[in-house]
Amino acid sequence: MLPAIPRSRSSVASHQAKKLQTARRSPSTAQSVSKTHADLGNQRRIPLPTQTICRELLKEGHVRSYIDFFRMVELNASEFNPPAEALHELKQLLTVGEDSQRSGDHRLIYESRKNIAGYFRSLGKFDIAMTYYKEALDRARLISNDRNVEIEATRNIGDVLESDGLALEASDMYEQSRMLARDQNNTEAEILAAKHLVDVRMKIARQQEKNGVYSDAIAHYMHCIRILQESNPDEETLNDLNYRLGSAFRRNGDIPTAIEYLETFLEKVRKYGDNVKEALAQEVLASCYESTGDLSLATQYLQNFLTLSSAEPAQRSAQARACHHLGILFNRMGDYDVAVQYFERHYEIACGIAGNEATEEGRGVAVDAGMRKIESSKEERSEADATPAVESPKPVEQEMAKPLNVGVAQVQLGISRANAHMDQFLRVVKDERKVGILLQWKATHSFDLFAQSEDRSTPDGQT
Template sequence: MFHHPFAHIFRAMLTLLICFGVCSVAYSISFDSDKAITIKTQDQETERERNQEYVLELNNKTAGLIEEGNLGDAKSIINDALSVSSVIDDDEGIAFAYSNLGNYFLSKGMADSVIAALNEPYKQLQHTSRAVNIGNLIATAHREKSSFSDALQIYQEVLEKARAEENQSMQAAIKQNIAGVYESLGDYPAAIDHYLESLSLAEQLGDSQTRAVVLENLGTLNLSEENYELAETYIKQALEINLDIGNPRYITGNYINLGIFYKSTGRFQEALESYQKALDLSNQLGNIVTKIQINYNIGVLHNEMGDPETALVYFQESLEMSRQNNITIGSFYNLSGMGDSYQNLENFSVAIQYFEDALEIAESLSQVEFTKSILNKLWLVHESDGNAVAALDYLKRYTSITDSIAATEREEALARQETLLNLRTERQNRELAEQALASQRNTLIRSLFLLMVVAIALVGLFIFYQKKNRMNRQLRERTVELQEVNSEKDKLLSILAHDLRNPLSGLQGVVYLIQEGALNNKDMDKVLKEVDHRLQHGITILSNYLQWAQNQKDGIEANIEPVNVKEIVDECLVGFRHSSQKKGVTIVVDIQENLAMLADKNMMQVILRNLISNSIKYVEEDGVVTVKAVKENNRVRLSVSDNGVGIPEQKKRDIFKSFSYTRIGTHGETGTGLGLSICKDFAEKQGGSISFVSESGEGTTFTVELMKADISEKSEVFAE
């Protein structure tokens, strides 16, 4: 019921809490009064009956606590019931107490403890009315451990015992559990058959409650298979029955599953309403485990709805209840959910702390799927936080555990297939055993032949699966490579369009003046020199990019070399002399003459042209643009500042995204929205970074930081 990639373990735990808690009450039928006892006085018999009543009271109280999800006091009461019932030699009381103990461990997700605690009592208490229930709990524990063969064997054993006792209610419950095994094995036809058999028994008994439980299970089966129409029908039928009965605990479960259905189909508001109804009922019942579950589900829902702040409120409440009641798995899910919320809020340091706490729990529980999930989240959050070293470490751990899990899953898949095959073979053998002895030899030969064919088919399918996976992996790798190449080509074309537009569009105006005869000889000479200058500059830009594109046709890579900062800035400023003079903008250069940095010269020219062009674009007339470089330890910080209009607060977050931010300059200048995205990409390709500081109405400063090259330096300040 926890709607989460690894929630099946917690979901199974909560399902057992509902189903088996009920069984522990429903099947408290009678006590064995016929067993041999020593002769006692009437007073002794009366005292023994009082003790039996006291044990029954303790056991019923424990069953109620487990049913309500209040596990804190349950264990001590179980121990009291076992002690007293053992002293008075009350086997029925002992059996009831062990049944409660099994339910307690299953509610806490401790399947191994169920098997260890109940195996021996199950053998010794076969004569009691609780033997079927205890065996049912042991089988369920095996099912939770994915020991499906053992689970089915014990389920069949207790089913036969229930038939012998003509206990149809227990038969219906066991058939549901057998259906759950087949569902886990992926044999959905067999699962549905057993669910329908259980439903038929419930209808014969007029047991509306069991009918509702079966319909709920059919709904969750179809929900997991994404058969949403059927899932909605079954869950709503179960809810309608429970509303008629008036059982708030089962209605709570119906609303939880209905919420999961609505969430799965994107109907978030309806999901929230269903969860809230379940939470209100759970508060009335005081069921702690269900409250933990619902608060977690609501937190996940708010995260998906884009409201991580609200999600944190529900996760925190669920976490506190989990810790107070020592429900470790609840703590894990909520810590992970809180990490997701803080990551959505881009508070990466806090998100990392919660993920690390969740990882500690996952490792303590030896749950590899949980560990894998958290390692993946830690890798991604460190990557988002810019901590490449930590991200790489978690990526390595994630890759290692993923490979291990993949190998285990292959083994488990083969084991499940083998289990299913064995189950089918056993059914066939039982049918064949009823036939005449004369047909046994031929039947055996056919069975062996069928087994061999299936084994060969399985091997063939496995080989085909491996080959298909390998081909798909190669295809994905090639697809990624082609996408990267296309992306780099698109970027190159965008750069050409962006950088050549201004110089070439300027020439258009000059040509127009010449055609109109608006220039005298003196002006004509001056203009032709400017035209020549602009053409030479445009040709230089185009030649540089074409040569660069030819050299980088297999993907744009930075050619890192020592670059004189002053020289590259001066080269870039040549192209802005006319536009800055026309607007009355003063460009100030404050750079040491021989200061050098490790960079790709072409990439740095692209970055500088974009930053200087933007500064000129967004300053008013007579504004000032300052290009400055300083050395800090082994780095060079190259900044372009202006006293222009600044960047609006709401645009700052997406400033470096392609096409995300562009606006008209102070004199109507336009842009593509690509420049700053390209600057960020090129800065990072050179092993550096780019950042900015801006106040609306006061100006903007963009700073590129790269490694310093080791050459001699001397200071010079140049103002244009």
């Protein structure tokens, strides 16, 4: 900045007098906003709580707060319309902010800006919140004797970016916060930033999986493992990443690598005694081994899944589908008797689920005779009933994702029973002594049916 031009003593005195007179009057900005206030009042009625707070702010000498409050509440009334209690809270936050600004204390200014940002974030006004969080970060960087404030400020910006759906930008801020915390040997802050960073990276990776970009999802999951190993060695989260990586590698067609990660995941969840996750691992591994052509191992994992999930009522749909797929696998292996057992179990579970649904839908429905009517069960069930986190178009998952259908289950059971008796039928056909008997029975049965049909179609009294 250029130095001020020297003034004569008389001109300096005159200037100071003018300054004093200006100070006694309201600042020009306040006059401008007051005029806007008056103009707005002429156009429409300003709510009483707003008028009251504006007057209080001016009486207290909080001109800057008055300007900010009026601009937020009145000039943006269509977008910002909080309840009266929230308006008083905003007034308090703005006045504290103005007082801290006058004090020149960097820490007080930082806290006031952070609190105002939190207020707007709680109302879902992320753009306004971001403005104040950035001001808070700028002020935090001026607090040279405490870098932990900057760590918090950086993480706060990541939080609001994540809340606003900007995951990649949030990830960058969390990484900055984590590295600052490492530099300051602040273990607690480093762990917190790492947790946020891993959470947002996993969100990005899951979205990449949904979009079918499995290689990018794998890269994000790998990055998460590196972060956890460096900053927050959380064994449970690390193991969950084994499952995520196994699933992503399977969808990407790398079955051997998928099996390696999934087997590691399975081994660790067994140690934790987590039956739900163990069942999930068994189910996905079944898909992997079926893809390799190892049907025997695939059936073994699916049977393990049934055993583990049998005590979980919420898994009834998944159990039915597992039974159905086991029936298909045993049919493919030529073990028709075992296939029938699983198709029968599938049919029983499907009927039970359909019956429960019909009962729930039929409650409270009265008929004229006072009897209650049970609505017929839905033919198709929503995919939301399928086992969570199993989303692959691979053999087992493809089967497990199908909605339950009692009619299909019944037909499949009939086909499997026919397969089971096929050998007996073929033995009869191959035996020349029995073929004649079979054909005679068939012909007689057909003629009997034809005669019955003719009798029903002939009018009474006609020959």
